Amino acid sequence: MDFYYSPGSSGCRTVIMTAKAVGVELNKTYLSVRKGETLNPEFVNLNPQHTIPTIVDDGFVLWESRAIAIYLVEKYGKDDSLYPKDPQKRAVVNQRLFFDMGTLYPAFSKFYYSLFRPTKPGTLEDYKKIEDAFQLLNTFLEGQEYVAGDHLTVADFAFVATVSTYEAVEFDIGKYSNVSRWYENAKKVVPGWEENWEGVPQFTIHRRATHNMDFYYTPGSSGCRTVLMTAKAVGVELNKIILNLQEGEQLKPEFVKLNPQHTIPTLVDNGFSIWESRAIAVYLAEKYGKDDSLFPKDPKKQALVNQRLYFDMGTLYAAFSKYYYPLIRTGTPGTQEDYQKIEAAFEFLNTFLEGQDYVAGDHVTVADIAIVATLSTFEAVEFDFSKYSNVTRYYENAKKVVPGWKENWEGLQAFKKRVQERLAEHKKN
Structure with missing residues (x-):
């Protein structure tokens, strides 16, 4: 399995840890992004988005670290513990992965990358987004040893890669007691931790649901429209509840209790709460789809x-x-x-x-x-x-x-x- 990567990339480190966990050996090919090696025609031919990490598994080409991690587990894992088949457990893993990509890691890049490049410096507002992201992660980890359930999953690998990058820039993780506790334990239990740290950059069944499935949304949001279309596709009826974001209805205690990130769309299915539109869409397809056409099992x-x-x-x-x-x-x-x-x-x-x-x-x-x-x-x-x-x-x-x-x-x-x-x-x- 060919693996195009750069050791400092948190996404590449996520893949390395996942490969270690499932016992896959990677034929590593280092690409220097700074030297433009990802733009070489032969690489662009493999990955037109010319991003790392990229794997080639017996002719099958895939990029995006979290998609690769899931693929490795599903194809080579001895069981489904790292990426559960149960739709609700899997939905939580997906939500955490999207949170890592859409909230926690972007907060890092927005503030810290500007310190190492000749660009506009990160602002206090940018730094506040980091603090907000860590506070949310701290909330997710309340009473939890792992980020997405009661055992190690690929979500832990992705978060370890990101949080270790924060550690490298001396961000004070200790202020967030649950995150700090989880992170110290993760260093002991996550396969491939040593490889991760070495790479860290040293910076100078179909059912219909009606009243039991509440859907908090606003009609104009593209994420909310994604869920509406998916629900239509699988034949699920949603009990729609519009939240007025301009009036701060998403900040009401009763909603924050459902979703501590207080974002829309949010779905509550018979007491199970999940947010992030794409995670919800996958959950609906896996739990209520008549078959696996919308989200294949292969x-x-x-x-x-x-x-x-x-x-x-x-x-x-x-x-x-x-x-x-x-x-x-x-x-x-x-x-x-x-x-x-x-x-x-x-x-x-x-x-x-x-x-x-x-x-x-x-x-x-x-x-x-x-x-x-x-x-x-x-x-x-x-x-x-x-x-x-x-x-x-x-x-x-x-x-x-x-x-x-x-x-x-x-x-x-x-x-x-x-x-x-x-x-x-x-x-x-």
Whole structure:
């Protein structure tokens, strides 16, 4: 198994620890990002997104560290302990993985990377996001020895990679007693801890649910629309509860008790609470889907779905929010560099869709549902993606074949109306 990596990358270290846990030997090939080795044509041919880590397993190519970790466990693990088959247990692992990618690690990169590069320094607000992320992790770990249940999972590997990177920059983890306790234990029980630390950069069944499934949401949110479409696909009825974020309803104690991260969408299924839209979508598909078509059980097919879900969250939607949210909030869009990230994300997606009708295989999956929610959000702000022929072709077909498109479109109109109202207010001012 070929493994393209850089030792300092936390994602690469996540894969190394996972490989150690399942007994897989990696044929390591070091790539220097600074020297542009990830842009070599032979590597881009393997991974058009030209990111590390990337594995090649008997011709099967996969990137995104968390997707790789799940793949390794499902294909080579002796049992399902590291990535449980039980939908609820797996959903918690997925939520933690998305939290690591979408909250904990981005907080690190936003503040600390600016200290090592000739860019604008991180702000006090950026540092506060780190503290908030650690406080949330501290809450998740209350009374827990592991981040996603009562035993070690791939979520622990990902968090160990990230938290050890914080340790390297001397962030005071000790202020967060549960995190500190978990981390000290993780150093003893996580396979491959030594390899991780050596690499750390030294910085100078189908059921219908009605009243028992509460869905906290706002119609315009792309994440909420992802869940609405997935619920439609599996035939689940949601007891919809709109939260007004502008009035702070997500901060009410009763909601924070359900979701200490106080984010939407949040689903409560017969007492089981889960948030992060893509984790919810996978959970609904696994627990209520008639078959595994929306989220395949085959490790390779599932790995592709996971990779596209992480791409949607970490690249495509992240690019939208960076450029367009400042426009909605202040009347001034993000920078030209931010806009170029959108174009780069669309180029990647266009490449993924070459000769493909769907983003992760030969039929609709939850990855299509998530990416359709994001693409329609771009459409709402009139982003012109007609020059991306594969994306345009895919999107037009998706409107016809993705379940719940009507519900998505209705919610999108609410978002579009709010955008127009805010932009009109900015013009008046």
